[in-house]
Amino acid sequence: MKGIGVSPGIAIGRACVIKNNKAEVTGVLLKDEAEIAAHIHQFDNAVSLSVNEIEATKQNxxxxxxxxxxxILDTQIEFISDPQLRDDVVEKITTDKKNVNDALIATIANMVQLFQEMDDEYIKTRAADIQDIGNRILKHLTKSTPGFTQEFKPGTIIIAEDIAPSDTITMDTRNVAGFATQVGSKTSHTAIIAKAKGIPAVVGCGDNLATIKDNDIVILDGATGLVFINPEHQLIEEYTSKKDTYTSNSDKLKQLKDVRSVTTDGIEIKLLANISSADDLEDVFNNGGEGVGLLRTELLFMDRDSFPTEDEQFEFYKKVALQSKGKPVIVRTIDIGGDKQLPYFGLPAEQNPFLGYRAIRICLDRTDIFITQLKAILRASIFGDLKIMLPMISNIQEVREAKSIITQAKQKLLQANVTFNAAIEVGIMIEIPSAAITADILAKEVDFFSIGTNDLCQYTLAVDRMNAKISHLYDPFNPGVLRLINYVIQQAHQHNIHVAMCGEMASDPLATLLLIGMGLTEFSMSATAIPAIKDILINNDTIKAKDIYNKVMAIDNSDSIIQFLQENTV
Amino acid sequence: MITKEYTITSAQGIHARPATTLIRLTKSYKSTISIKKNNKTVRLNSILNILSMAIKGGETISILIEGDDEIIAADALDHFFNEELKAL
Incomplete structure (x- = not known):
């Protein structure tokens, strides 16, 4: 059986099936004003009892x-004491002469339907909250058993049609190994709570879930959404070992996620992530990333038949900006070229695509394409802390030309009365040796540098990194490459601009202390690499890093450098 | 009466949590405070009404404040929409 995995992790245990009791309409009509007043009073009374119950949970x-x-509890209090809800119920009691039970059921049913029909996934799921608070008030009207106080045996897997928000909170989950529900989505409460508590959960399994009986053995995989009922011994063994691996990995991640990224002598190191779309951001924050050091925009241009429009691009950047929690996001402008082909943009095959018509070279030639992208980024810049980064810069004329096109894009938006962040920072990738060597010149024109070690390494060493025959020569620890990187960092510091590294080297544990020793304080890498790098830097100080740097710079070949780093850092 | 326009800066828009904070904030003032999107206006005291407006990230809304303490209420709402909302 397959549902939607909403809270990762693997649970193996015995099922406990939970059934909801449905409230019934009685059809009894009220006779006189006195009864009407009494029923309104009953409603108010049930509301305050419900609110008190939640307040008690908060104090417990x-x-x-x-x-x-x-x-979530505070939100429930607002739902329960909602003036609109009371108006509707009172109206049904006074005008339709409904008894309070029927009036409430009808009101809740109307609101649930209203929310379910909304053209908004998030609001649709909130219909469950409304049903839940309706049930809670009803419970106090009929004075039936309050609360969810069942005790579970260790390793219980809760099986239910859906789990009400109030239940997921008041439920004693210490013995709950997992949740599986018939309905629900990624934003339903079961999902949110399960995630917050770190309990594996699968929702939206459908009616098949009803075939599970109490005490059936269940395996559920909260990442893939798979649910197995009474599985064979072999499958249990397979999942037991998967579960162990998952637990040990996630423990380490969890421990590091909220640990501040500072060296033992208090120097703050920013760990940023390289991403390709807004969907990657959740992973970034889960791994303790503090922003985006590189947003690749190629995804926007690939797998389609024509260039994306300004509005399409705007939506893409805006989504990232909105979900970045106010953290910096460095947007790299188009980095396509001979090796990254676009079917709708006929780039001729080239003898040397890496030395060819690509990235900023295309942008400065086809300013129409470039301006469209820049306008879209600028428009999105009011929704977050976006910065613009230009790739493949080899000289200062390119920077000046690109900046004048950025000014043109801004003027176009000004004329159209569109708001944007006029002070948006503009930086460049340092990935061509000439740019590295002229870092002193370039630093005067830009707000930041980001060192792209992959290309810097292949251009400096004249090694095609796609060519397996010479792959042994592709070596970021080559003293020539290290000297270039060091020079770029020093020049950035001298000119008081930010410098980060967004290439593979930033995520290489061997290089971490060496780079910190050079003075690098901003590293950008794939999200999953962050914890390992953080683990190194929080256990070391800059004095050791400086010492490693000094010694490495005195070594004349990369084999010895690598050997030295292996002995001294890991 | 004070009328102010804001662009919603949180990704998920005005979902349950910011709506709750907003209602609690407005309760502490005597002024009548409403929220307006397109042609629909509702009082800022009902979570059901606020959610039913389905206000998304990036959308623009107006806040209408009327009453004795409208100036300090407007200040507090300014802070909410410009600062607090991002973190909710």
Missing amino acids: TDIVLHEEDIA
């Missing part, structure tokens, strides 16, 4: 409540 010291839990 036996249940560990996270900040998110408290936020």
Whole structure:
């Protein structure tokens, strides 16, 4: 069986099936004003009892409540004491003469339907909250058993049609190994709570889930959404070992996620991520990333039949900006070329695509394409801390030309009365040796550098990194490459501009201390590499890093450098 | 009466959590405070009404404030929409 995996992790245990009791309409009509007044009073009374119940949950010291839990409980209080809800119920009692039970059921049913019909995924899922608060108030009207107080055996997997927000919070989850529900989506409460508590969960499994009986053995995989009922011994063994691997990895991640990224002598090191779309951001923050050091924009241009319009691009950048929690996002402008072909943009095959018509060279030639992208980035810049980064810069004329095109893009937006961040920072990739060597000149024209070690290495060493025959020559620890990197960092510091590294080397644990020793304080890498690098820097100080740097710079060949680093850093 | 326009800066828009914070904020003022999107206006005291407007990230809304303490209420709302909302 397959559902939607909403909270990663593997659970193996015995099922406990939970059924919801449905409230029934009685059809009894009210006779006089006195009854009407009494029923309105009953409703108000049930509302305050419900609110008190939630307040009591908040005060209960036996249940560990996270900040998110408290936020959800506060939201429930607002739902329960909503003036619109009361108006509707009172209206049904006074005008339709419905009894309070029926009036509430009808009101809730109307609101649930209203929310379900909305053209918005998030709001649709909130219909479950409304049903839940309706049930809670009803419970206090009929004075039936309150709360969810069942105790579970260790390793219980909860199977239900859906789990109400109030239940996921008041439920004693210490013995709960996992959740599987018939309905639900990524934004339903079961998902949010399960994630916050780190309990594997699969939602939206459909009606098949109803075939599970109490005490059936269940395996669920909260990442893939797979659910197995009474599996064979072999499968249990396979998943037990998967579970162990997952636990040990995630423990390490969790420990590091909220640890500040500083060396033991207090120097802050920014760990940023390289991403390709807004979807990657969740992973970035889960791994403790503090922003985006490189947003590749190629994804926008590939797998399609024509160039994306300004609006399409705007939506892409805006989505990233909105989801970046106010952290910096460095957007690299188009980096296509002979090796990254676009079917709708007929770039001729070239003898040396890496030395050819690509990236900024295309942009400065086809300014129409470039301006469209720049306008889209600028428009999105009011939604977050976006910066512009130009790739493949080899001389200062290119920087000046690109900056004048950025000015043109800004003027076009000004004329059209569109708002944007006029002070948006503009930086460049340092990936061509001439740019590295003239870092002193370039630093005067830009707000930041980002060292792209992959290309810098292949251009400096004249090694095609796609050619397997010479791959042994592709070596970022070559003293020539290290000297270039060091020079770029020193020049950035001298001219007071930011410098980061976004190439592979930034995620190489062997290079971390060496780079910190050079003075690098911003590293950008794939999100999953962040914890390992953080682990190194938080356990070392800059004095050791400086010492490593001094010694490495005195070694004349990369084999010895690598050997030295292996002995001294890991 | 004070009327102010804001662009919603949180990715998910005005979902349950910011709506809750907003309602609690407005409750602390005597002024009547409403939110307007397109041609629909609702009081800022009902989470059901606020959510039913489905306000998304990037959209523009207006806030209408009327009452004795409208100036300080406007200040607090300014802070909410410009600062707090991003983190919710």
